[in-house]
Amino acid sequence: MGMADIKDEAIDALFRQLVRDAEQGGYRLNPDMAFTKALVRGLLVNKGRYGYMSCPCRLSTGKKEDDLDLICPCDYRDSDLSEYGACYCALYVSEDIFKGLKKVRPVPERRLPETSAADGGAGITTANIMANATTGFSLKYPVWRCKVCGYLCARDEPPGICPVCKAGKERFERFI
Amino acid sequence: MGMADIKDEAIDALFRQLVRDAEQGGYRLNPDMAFTKALVRGLLVNKGRYGYMSCPCRLSTGKKEDDLDLICPCDYRDSDLSEYGACYCALYVSEDIFKGLKKVRPVPERRLPETSAADGGAGITTANIMANATTGFSLKYPVWRCKVCGYLCARDEPPGICPVCKAGKERFERFI
Amino acid sequence: MGMADIKDEAIDALFRQLVRDAEQGGYRLNPDMAFTKALVRGLLVNKGRYGYMSCPCRLSTGKKEDDLDLICPCDYRDSDLSEYGACYCALYVSEDIFKGLKKVRPVPERRLPETSAADGGAGITTANIMANATTGFSLKYPVWRCKVCGYLCARDEPPGICPVCKAGKERFERFI
Numbered sequence: 001m002g003m004a005d006i007k008d009e010a011i012d013a014l015f016r017q018l019v020r021d022a023e024q025g026g027y028r029l030n031p032d033m034a035f036t037k038a039l040v041r042g043l044l045v046n047k048g049r050y051g052y053m054s055c056p057c058r059l060s061t062g063k064k065e066d067d068l069d070l071i072c073p074c075d076y077r078d079s080d081l082s083e084y085g086a087c088y089c090a091l092y093v094s095e096d097i098f099k100g101l102k103k104v105r106p107v108p109e110r111r112l113p114e115t116s117a118a119d120g121g122a123g124i125t126t127a128n129i130m131a132n133a134t135t136g137f138s139l140k141y142p143v144w145r146c147k148v149c150g151y152l153c154a155r156d157e158p159p160g161i162c163p164v165c166k167a168g169k170e171r172f173e174r175f176i
Numbered sequence: 177m178g179m180a181d182i183k184d185e186a187i188d189a190l191f192r193q194l195v196r197d198a199e200q201g202g203y204r205l206n207p208d209m210a211f212t213k214a215l216v217r218g219l220l221v222n223k224g225r226y227g228y229m230s231c232p233c234r235l236s237t238g239k240k241e242d243d244l245d246l247i248c249p250c251d252y253r254d255s256d257l258s259e260y261g262a263c264y265c266a267l268y269v270s271e272d273i274f275k276g277l278k279k280v281r282p283v284p285e286r287r288l289p290e291t292s293a294a295d296g297g298a299g300i301t302t303a304n305i306m307a308n309a310t311t312g313f314s315l316k317y318p319v320w321r322c323k324v325c326g327y328l329c330a331r332d333e334p335p336g337i338c339p340v341c342k343a344g345k346e347r348f349e350r351f352i
Numbered sequence: 353m354g355m356a357d358i359k360d361e362a363i364d365a366l367f368r369q370l371v372r373d374a375e376q377g378g379y380r381l382n383p384d385m386a387f388t389k390a391l392v393r394g395l396l397v398n399k400g401r402y403g404y405m406s407c408p409c410r411l412s413t414g415k416k417e418d419d420l421d422l423i424c425p426c427d428y429r430d431s432d433l434s435e436y437g438a439c440y441c442a443l444y445v446s447e448d449i450f451k452g453l454k455k456v457r458p459v460p461e462r463r464l465p466e467t468s469a470a471d472g473g474a475g476i477t478t479a480n481i482m483a484n485a486t487t488g489f490s491l492k493y494p495v496w497r498c499k500v501c502g503y504l505c506a507r508d509e510p511p512g513i514c515p516v517c518k519a520g521k522e523r524f525e526r527f528i
Contacts, residue, residue: 155326
């Protein structure tokens with residue numbers, strides 16, 4: 001299936017769903033509508049080609065188990081949002097970029113060529129085997145706690161916005 | 177209060193609320209509208225009868241503390257969705273059944289007759305006392321982590337869709 | 353910026369956003385519309401004055417790092433909702449108060465004068481250093497598990513409603 005086979009209605013429908021899901025979870029799509037719709041079209045092309053919506057800016061193998069980490073939103077989105085203010089494609093952007101306070105800059109590829117979905121890329125992209133003096137056990141990621149509502153998540157850094165109560169990143173504390 | 181006393185407007189209002197809640201949380205109601213509305217009516221009948229919306233397909237005692245695990249959504253919904261693609265009533269169904277790719281099949285009663293809300297049924301329905309070599313402590317359920325957004329939840333299996341970022345079940349990893 | 357400088361449209365827009373965020377997370381704004389809009393106006397006044405929406409019912413220092421725990425929703429909202437059915441301002445209220453089944457009563461100041469955002473107030477407001485016999489490690493808050501969907505959160509008491517599946521507070525169990 002080529003680019004030309006994707007109908008505008010399908011792009012609009014997926015775009016609306018992505019906006020809704022993003023906003024419910026405290027995420028933002030790139031406000032450059034033409035740019036974003038081109039990426040959404042790419043997602044639909046990949047859906048037709050592979051059967052799943054892998055990243056429109058990367059090369060998929062077509063073998064789902066090897067591409068799991070590339071299915072959008074990819075496993076690297078949130079680390080890239082934290083570090084660069086945008087995901088690799090710039091489909092998802094930070095609140096500052098969404099509001100026009102900052103500009104998108106290039107995001108280097110966080111996934112190494114040999115990364116497969118088997119280890120989710122996590123072992124490679126982050127120094128995430130933690131020994132915690134307080135708890136005496138090891139976890140792959142730190143656990144963050146929203147000081148407002150108690151939401152817990154395990155990732156390199158807290159999310160930009162709490163998905164439950166929408167408190168900002170600075171309201172999170174390290175919990176484990 | 178009998179079946180005839182429930183107004184269509186009340187059914188429609190509760191139906192809309194359940195759809196909204198379900199979609200926000202990554203769940204799906206049965207797409208067979210007549211069937212689903214009959215169950216919603218049953219929830220309202222129970223609400224009038226007992227003061228809480230216990231499962232329309234099971235017999236409630238009318239003593240809230242004994243029926244807590246049967247208040248819809250019941251404590252068994254998610255395990256039944258994982259194993260059978262539908263809850264006991266088939267009010268909630270899997271994405272595959274929602275899309276018509278699979279059919280609803282009978283769901284056996286997961287709750288044993290002597291189960292009361294006191295133990296949430298958990299001690300009986302699952303082998304869920306875990307000894308974890310890595311962490312050295314025991315928890316009643318495994319903790320799952322969404323590899324995309326870091327969402328954590330404790331249940332027998334990961335949810336069908338991450339309630340925060342909507343990533344699929346296959347994007348979850350065992351965290352603890 | 354004085355009270356008079358806040359436009360009604362800005363109040364309405366923020367009010368709608370707060371309602372949406374509250375409902376998605378299982379929270380409720382005070383149903384007394386005039387009262388609530390006055391508080392929303394106060395939030396916008398603080399936003400103009402300090403650059404962040406600190407609590408309209410408390411005195412902010414204007415130094416963001418000292419006021420973090422007062423940015424609305426404040427770090428004390430959920431504890432006050434659990435104990436008193438309303439936050440300090442009564443902007444957020446319990447389901448019972450929202451439905452008119454209970455009335456708002458005065459909520460004492462939970463934040464001590466010397467509390468700064470550095471410790472989030474947590475060390476002072478709650479006896480929250482826990483030693484847990486089962487797990488053998490200490491956490492600042494207990495971890496609660498929704499028995500319906502497995503949602504985990506760390507706070508003094510479970511939330512009034514599960515933000516993921518909307519199950520009530522009585523459906524939560526202590527997990528860690």
